[in-house]
Amino acid sequence: MTAELLRQQITRRHFIGEGKNLLGSVALASLLGREPALAATKIDNGFAGAVRPHFPGKIKNIIYLHMVGGPSQMDLYDYKPVMQEWYDKDLPESIRMGQRLTTMTSGQARFPIAPSKFQFEQCGESGMWVTELLPYTKKVVDDMVFVRSMHTEAINHEPAISYMQTGNQVPGRPCLGAWMSYGLGAVNENLPTFVVMIARPSNTEQVQAISARLWSSGFLPGEHAATSLRTSGDPILYINNPPGVPDAIRRKTLDGLNQLNQLNYEQIGDPETTTRIQQYELAYRMQSSVPELTDLGQETQATYDLYGESAKKPGSFANTALLARRMVERGVRFVQIYHNNWDTHANVAGRLPDQCRDVDQATYGLINDLKQRGLFDSTLVIWGGEFGRTIYSQGGLSKENYGRDHHPRCFTMWMAGGGFKGGTIYGETDDFSYNIVKDPVHIRDFHATVLHQMGYDHERFTYKFQGLDQRLTGVLPSRVIDELIT
Numbered sequence: 456m457t458a459e460l461l462r463q464q465i466t467r468r469h470f471i472g473e474g475k476n477l478l479g480s481v482a483l484a485s486l487l488g489r490e491p492a493l494a495a496t497k498i499d500n501g502f503a504g505a506v507r508p509h510f511p512g513k514i515k516n517i518i519y520l521h522m523v524g525g526p527s528q529m530d531l532y533d534y535k536p537v538m539q540e541w542y543d544k545d546l547p548e549s550i551r552m553g554q555r556l557t558t559m560t561s562g563q564a565r566f567p568i569a570p571s572k573f574q575f576e577q578c579g580e581s582g583m584w585v586t587e588l589l590p591y592t593k594k595v596v597d598d599m600v601f602v603r604s605m606h607t608e609a610i611n612h613e614p615a616i617s618y619m620q621t622g623n624q625v626p627g628r629p630c631l632g633a634w635m636s637y638g639l640g641a642v643n644e645n646l647p648t649f650v651v652m653i654a655r656p657s658n659t660e661q662v663q664a665i666s667a668r669l670w671s672s673g674f675l676p677g678e679h680a681a682t683s684l685r686t687s688g689d690p691i692l693y694i695n696n697p698p699g700v701p702d703a704i705r706r707k708t709l710d711g712l713n714q715l716n717q718l719n720y721e722q723i724g725d726p727e728t729t730t731r732i733q734q735y736e737l738a739y740r741m742q743s744s745v746p747e748l749t750d751l752g753q754e755t756q757a758t759y760d761l762y763g764e765s766a767k768k769p770g771s772f773a774n775t776a777l778l779a780r781r782m783v784e785r786g787v788r789f790v791q792i793y794h795n796n797w798d799t800h801a802n803v804a805g806r807l808p809d810q811c812r813d814v815d816q817a818t819y820g821l822i823n824d825l826k827q828r829g830l831f832d833s834t835l836v837i838w839g840g841e842f843g844r845t846i847y848s849q850g851g852l853s854k855e856n857y858g859r860d861h862h863p864r865c866f867t868m869w870m871a872g873g874g875f876k877g878g879t880i881y882g883e884t885d886d887f888s889y890n891i892v893k894d895p896v897h898i899r900d901f902h903a904t905v906l907h908q909m910g911y912d913h914e915r916f917t918y919k920f921q922g923l924d925q926r927l928t929g930v931l932p933s934r935v936i937d938e939l940i941t
Contacts, residue, residue, distance in 0.1 A: 504640030512910025513874030513941075515642075515833040516783040517635060518790045520776075520818065522810075523616070523663050524798030527844040527859050528867040529888040530571045530807055533603050534584035537886045538570035538846065542854065546847045550889050557610055559800060560849050560860045568887070569848035569857035572804060581878035588811035591819035597878040598822055598831075599869045600939050604882025604891045607842055607863045607898050612663055612798070615841035615863065620669050622902055622927045629673035629918075631902065632789035634927050636679040637672075637918070638911060642786030645744035647682035649789045650782055654772040655686065656796040658809035665793050674920040677730035681791065684749075684778070686770030748781055762820035765813075773817035780824050783834050797840055800849050801858035814838075822871055835873025835908065842866055846887045865891050868901070874908050874941050881938055899933030907935045 529535050546566040560566070574587040579596040609615035614624035621628040629637070636648040651670045656662070670681035720728040751767070754777065759766050766773035772794050779790040794814060799806055818838065825831040843866025844859035851857070865884045871877065883893040903913040906927065913933065917924035 504638050506638045506911070506916060508638070508910025509912045509915060510910055512908060513833065514835045514905070514908045514910075515639075516788055516790075516830070517632070517835045517837065517873070517905070518776075518779045518783065518821070519631070519792070519837045520814070520839075521616070521619070521791065521793050522797045522814070522838070522840040523665060523793050523795045524612070524661070525615075525840040525842045525844060525861055525866070526797045526810075527571075527799055527803065527807065528603070528865070529844070529846060530573055530803060530859075531586050531589065531811075532584065532601060532867040532869075533865075533884060533888045534575045535571070535846070535886055535888050536575075538568055541568040541887075542570055543567045543852060546887065546889070550885065550887050552890075554864060555610055557861050560845070560847075563849075566845075566847035567852050568846055569852055569859065572855060572857075573807075579878065581880060583880055586811070588808055589815045591816045595819055595822050595871070598826075599871045599877060600875045600879045600881065601867060601869045602881050602896050602901075602936075602939070603865070603867045603884060604893065604895050605839070605843075605866050605868050605898070605901065606891060606895055609842065610861050610863050612841060612861075613666070615861075616669060618898055619839075619841045621673065622899065622929055626666070626668040627671070627673055628925075629675045629679065629927070630670055630681075630791075631905065631927065632670060632681055632791055633672040633675050633679040634906075634916070635789045635909060637675050638909065638916060639788055642788065643744075646748065646782070646785055646787055648787065649679065649681040649791075650787055651681040651683045651791045651793070652686060652775045652778065653683075654775045654792055654794045654813075655770040656772070656794060656810065657813055658796055658806050660796060660802065660806055661798050661800070662795045663798055665795065670791060674925065675918055677727055681789075686775065744785075748785060749778065751777065751781075758820075758824065761824055763816040766817065766820075771817075772813045773820070776817040776821045777824075780821060780828075780830075783825075783830060784828065799844065799859055801851075802856060803858060804856040825872060831872045833873065835875065835905065836871045837868070837905075838870075839868030840866065843888070846889055862889070864889060870939070875939055876941050879939060881936070894938075896936060897933065899928045899931060900936055902927050903933045904936045904939055908940060 544567065546568060575584045576587065576593065577583070578585050578593040581597055583596045583601055585593045585596060607615060607618055609618045609624050617626045618624045620630040632649040641648045649670070653665055667683065672680035716728050716731055758777070762773045762777050765771045766777045768774055772792070775792045779792060782790050796806065797810055822831070822836060825834050842861055842863040845862045849858040849860045865888060881894055882891065882896060884890065885892050906913045906916055913926060913928045917926045919925070
């Protein structure tokens with residue numbers, strides 16, 4: 456399409472909103488009672504984001520540990536000893552109340568109760584019940600906030616993960632990391648603001664697909680999408696110059712590309728063109744910063760003792776957790792780690808111990824490492840999945856093994872650091888871990904609370920798109936859970 460033809464197809468809204476049409480932009484800003492967008496890119500006191508925080512925030516960085524597939528809450532944190540008396544009895548209809556089931560169990564003739572086969576211990580001053588599968592986690596429960604009453608409407612993986620990450624079951628919207636990048640901006644110009652890593656589980660019995668749509672910038676400017684850091688080979692594809700191409704030639708090539716992109720932007724005004732220029736420049740700077748970041752040879756044996764020896768294995772969860780600490784130490788705002796294979800429709804006894812072994816010591820190490828380095832209070836660590844699991848068994852049931860289906864009505868997540876109130880246990884479920892009986896927390900409430908700790912009122916932290924002030928928490932009611940934060 457020629458530039459002239461594109462200009463003919465530009466709508467009035469697009470014309471007014473374009474940064475190069477300064478008069479229209481200023482006029483629109485005055486009508487909306489806001490400052491022009493151009494004035495928001497650099498603010499005093501070194502603030503580099505697009506939206507000044509509404510009040511002092513406590514979070515500068517976030518490390519989000521997402522357990523892909525939905526961890527079984529009653530086998531990990533939501534202790535239900537009464538269920539031992541219900542072994543192989545049918546889930547009462549008074550508990551299920553006609554709630555939606557997945558197609559994987561809706562055809563079952565029975566819904567037999569499967570009590571957890573694992574032992575639990577009450578830990579810390581908080582008295583939180585924790586499974587025997589997480590011996591290291593038991594030591595840091597007083598640094599954590601446990602929310603046992605999380606709930607969602609999504610019952611299948613793709614919409615559920617999208618909902619948890621972006622606030623909407625329909626993909627294509629900005630995720631939490633993109634919102635943080637947009638709001639607070641970059642700290643280190645030589646590293647991305649938002650990074651994603653996919654850790655390889657030691658057990659690969661049932662690995663879910665993980666879509667890059669989960670870390671897109673959606674309708675936010677493209678520069679706020681995550682950079683995916685590979686866990687084997689070059690950390691980022693093409694981070695190194697091709698053989699025979701010296702750095703001076705690379706620089707000259709990029710200068711030429713940037714000039715062409717700038718000419719294109721001046722003719723057409725597509726904001727994605729400026730994003731492309733910025734990304735080329737960031738990629739060039741990362742050629743020196745990323746190798747230093749990923750060189751774990753600088754770490755001491757004491758650090759490896761903290762995270763576990765598997766931290767030396769590229770791609771392991773412990774390895775990515777250690778890299779996450781190095782990133783926030785260097786100014787990366789948001790680090791997302793996905794750990795797969797928590798979708799235990801069968802063989803809970805065989806798979807759950809492996810999953811817990813992957814994350815247990817590494818999580819303990821991450822929390823203590825952040826504390827030792829003075830980063831804990833300003834860094835929020837989030838742990839959780841996209842939904843929970845059913846108390847009834849999917850497929851065959853014995854006292855030694857069973858499977859569990861998806862369950863969106865209640866599940867457990869925890870947060871640590873970032874001004875969250877360690878040692879707090881919030882929310883309660885019934886004896887079947889099937890329904891919430893006290894203090895429900897929706898995904899929207901979770902997002903509103905995290906944004907609050909970043910310094911943002913979730914109702915005012917918006918981005919205009921398609922004529923609407925879009926926000927992470929959407930338009931349905933949501934609230935900050937004050938009981939979780941200091």
